[in-house]
Amino acid sequence: MSLSRRSILKxxxxxxxxxxxxxxxxxxxxxxxxxxxxxGAGGAxxxxxxxxxxxxxxxxxxxxPTRTYFSCFFSNLYLGGFRTLESLGHTYGKLxxxxxINVVHDWAVGVDRDKKTVSLAGGASLPYDRxxxxxxxxxxxxxxxxxxxxxxxxxxxxxxxxxxxxxxKAQVEAMRPGGVFAMVAPPNPYRCPPGPxxxxxxxxxxxxxxxxxxxxxxxxPKKKFSKQGLFQAGWENSYPGMxxxxxxxxxxxxEEVRPHSxxxxxxxxxxxxxxxxxxPAMKAGRIAELAAITNDKGWAPVVPATLQSRExxxxxxxxxSAHQGDMPKSGxxxxxxxxxxxxxxxxxxxxxxxxxxxxxxTCWSLIGTNNGVKxxxxxxxxxxxxxxxxxxxxxxxxxxxxxxxxYEESIGWxxxxxxxxxx
Amino acid sequence: MSVWTARIIKAVSLAVMLxxxxxxxxxxxxxxxxxKTGARLFQVCKACHRVGKEARNAVGPHLxxxxxxxxxxxxxxxxxxGLIRAGADGLIWTADSLDAYLENPKSLVSRxxxxxxxxxxxxxxxxxxxxxxxxxxxxxxxxEAEPTSTATDHALDPAILAIVGDPxxxxxxxxxxxxxxxxxxLDEGIxxxxxxxxxxxxxxxxxxxxxxxxxxxxxxxxxxxxDEEIAGLAAYFEGLx
Ligand SMILES: Cc1cc2nc3c(=O)[nH]c(=O)nc-3n(C[C@H](O)[C@H](O)[C@H](O)COP(=O)(O)OP(=O)(O)OC[C@H]3O[C@@H](n4cnc5c(N)ncnc54)[C@H](O)[C@@H]3O)c2cc1C
Numbered sequence: 001m002s003l004s005r006r007s008i009l010k011x012x013x014x015x016x017x018x019x020x021x022x023x024x025x026x027x028x029x030x031x032x033x034x035x036x037x038x039x040g041a042g043g044a045x046x047x048x049x050x051x052x053x054x055x056x057x058x059x060x061x062x063x064x065p066t067r068t069y070f071s072c073f074f075s076n077l078y079l080g081g082f083r084t085l086e087s088l089g090h091t092y093g094k095l096x097x098x099x100x101i102n103v104v105h106d107w108a109v110g111v112d113r114d115k116k117t118v119s120l121a122g123g124a125s126l127p128y129d130r131x132x133x134x135x136x137x138x139x140x141x142x143x144x145x146x147x148x149x150x151x152x153x154x155x156x157x158x159x160x161x162x163x164x165x166x167x168x169k170a171q172v173e174a175m176r177p178g179g180v181f182a183m184v185a186p187p188n189p190y191r192c193p194p195g196p197x198x199x200x201x202x203x204x205x206x207x208x209x210x211x212x213x214x215x216x217x218x219x220x221p222k223k224k225f226s227k228q229g230l231f232q233a234g235w236e237n238s239y240p241g242m243x244x245x246x247x248x249x250x251x252x253x254x255e256e257v258r259p260h261s262x263x264x265x266x267x268x269x270x271x272x273x274x275x276x277x278x279x280p281a282m283k284a285g286r287i288a289e290l291a292a293i294t295n296d297k298g299w300a301p302v303v304p305a306t307l308q309s310r311e312x313x314x315x316x317x318x319x320x321s322a323h324q325g326d327m328p329k330s331g332x333x334x335x336x337x338x339x340x341x342x343x344x345x346x347x348x349x350x351x352x353x354x355x356x357x358x359x360x361x362t363c364w365s366l367i368g369t370n371n372g373v374k375x376x377x378x379x380x381x382x383x384x385x386x387x388x389x390x391x392x393x394x395x396x397x398x399x400x401x402x403x404x405x406x407y408e409e410s411i412g413w414x415x416x417x418x419x420x421x422x423x
Numbered sequence: 424m425s426v427w428t429a430r431i432i433k434a435v436s437l438a439v440m441l442x443x444x445x446x447x448x449x450x451x452x453x454x455x456x457x458x459k460t461g462a463r464l465f466q467v468c469k470a471c472h473r474v475g476k477e478a479r480n481a482v483g484p485h486l487x488x489x490x491x492x493x494x495x496x497x498x499x500x501x502x503x504x505g506l507i508r509a510g511a512d513g514l515i516w517t518a519d520s521l522d523a524y525l526e527n528p529k530s531l532v533s534r535x536x537x538x539x540x541x542x543x544x545x546x547x548x549x550x551x552x553x554x555x556x557x558x559x560x561x562x563x564x565x566x567e568a569e570p571t572s573t574a575t576d577h578a579l580d581p582a583i584l585a586i587v588g589d590p591x592x593x594x595x596x597x598x599x600x601x602x603x604x605x606x607x608x609l610d611e612g613i614x615x616x617x618x619x620x621x622x623x624x625x626x627x628x629x630x631x632x633x634x635x636x637x638x639x640x641x642x643x644x645x646x647x648x649x650d651e652e653i654a655g656l657a658a659y660f661e662g663l664x
Contacts, residue, residue, distance in 0.1 A: 049598065332602060335602050336599070336602065339598035339599070343595060353591075355592065355595045355596070358596075358599060358647070360599060360602075360643070360644060362603075362640055374639075374640070376639070376640055376643060377643070378643050378644065378646070378647055380647075389647065390643055390646060390647070391643070392639035392640070392642070392643060401510070401511040402511050402512070402513065404511070405508065405511035405512070408611075408612040409612050409613055410612070411611070411612040412603065412609075412611055412612020412613030413602070413603045413612070413613060415605065415609060415611070415612070416601065416602060416603040416604060416605050416609075416613060417602050417603070419601075419605055419606070419607070420601050420602055
């Protein structure tokens, strides 16, 4: 349905609802308007909760360019052959039909904070009372010398869902016997701290079955990484001798990658690889930058209890883009933040009761068949940041039954969070 | 169990009992029970459980060697999903966990098939546990094994159970649960919690809070919920179809 026809229909519904809904009116006429940019873990959840809980008192629009959201979460399991790509794809039909959300498939290309409007690539301009940005990540130009987005087909990042993941899998499958898979790991902070290492586990799982002499090299700018002990013990047990994790202190810094010759220059040495997975440094999705709410590191600082931008109280930033404190950039975190933000937005626009903010995160990773591990924490909002209050992590030496159960739990979580996002 | 170990244990038990309370007085939860009294009390359990030489699985699993055993791990016994989950989560039968289970099976294991309303007296439980210990050579043969005594009082304050939860608050808080548990009640990988009787929900959440139940995510989530918040969640989820 075109935007204009939808707007007219929505307008008609608004007039009818006005007389019954007790609410604090937004600056614009009619029902208070919330525009959500990005239909991922943060955006889809906040749109759904706003629409569901306000029971028609809010006009919710979701802007998302893709018609099918391919989640990054579980994309590594697809690489390892544990999931199909289709099982990671989700559409927006239910958000529109069951929750009355106005889903617009377009790019947001600008925010006018004074006029409180969002402009779209298609030319439309949408007014808002509150704007939610959950655009995920973009890459920092020049952070991996020699690599830019135009090289993502030769050296895929596979750090946004869908076609990139498919490409990386095809490349690994086509590796020559005994070939080299090299990963350039990202510096902190980045999306999904255990993600690169789960990916290595899954690539190793695939290679062990089809190409057992192949090698995996990880060039890491960090000195340590998430769940390091669990991953390294898992690699030792399941893929002995296949994986080398090389931190820059040991090898020297990565100087450049050469996509045309498939080479990496590290500490003065040239390494040739068959597949190179470049995961560059990250920053907030570009639209946050265009809204001029990002800091000098490229992330958008937020007020912990409400996820409001520190620059503009009418904008909330969720998920990977937000600079919030201790929470890792994960789908679980984005989903958790979305519920707190939805509650705060509804309170501000309709006068509904605002409950105290609570946040949580759990990240499951698969190391090999039926070998799942997890890490998680609870958080609360302080004045400065979202602060960790307690946490847990799987232990080395856990028995097989627990590891299997942890894996099965992660499948349950994937089904649960998908429902929570898309209805 | 060797005669010697048995004698030593009995002697030690007796010494402890004498030191702590007069032999005739009531036995508190933290003390070692009397296996003989336990044998008498075990009659109630016998409807389902066998113990002793040649004991076999019956309606419930046999209880030989129960101390130190991972929950749900007797071979050839068909356990409930809940018990298998609890075992994989790390539930091990110790004096403490057995005490909690005997007091109210559901506090420890959701949807257990152990259809037993529970043994409210801490003293009775300690006797039964002492009796079971006689058939559990694992702890009793090892001098440093944990004692049969039950150190913790697991009972949930009736005032907590009596709190009437606000389902609206529960609905807001449920957002935290619904990242993993499905409102529609799907029970794969992550157990369903919709339509759960209010009291069972409250008892289970407090068991996580007190760290009697093992699952680390749930310990973390429950650990920071107030009594009112748990009551609110219970009220909300009970009403979900
Ligand atoms: C390999 C890998 C494995 C992972 N595994 C896990 C895991 O197991 N568990 C976990 O919790 N997390 C995991 N994550 C992290 C998780 O994917 C992200 O943290 C999460 O998706 C962040 O949510 P978000 O809403 O910020 O962004 P996203 O989910 O990326 O959503 C952003 C959306 O915004 C849209 N968008 C961007 N710009 C615009 C614009 N200008 N206009 C309109 N729309 C726009 C995009 O199309 C996208 O759909 C993993 C990530 C990777 C890469």
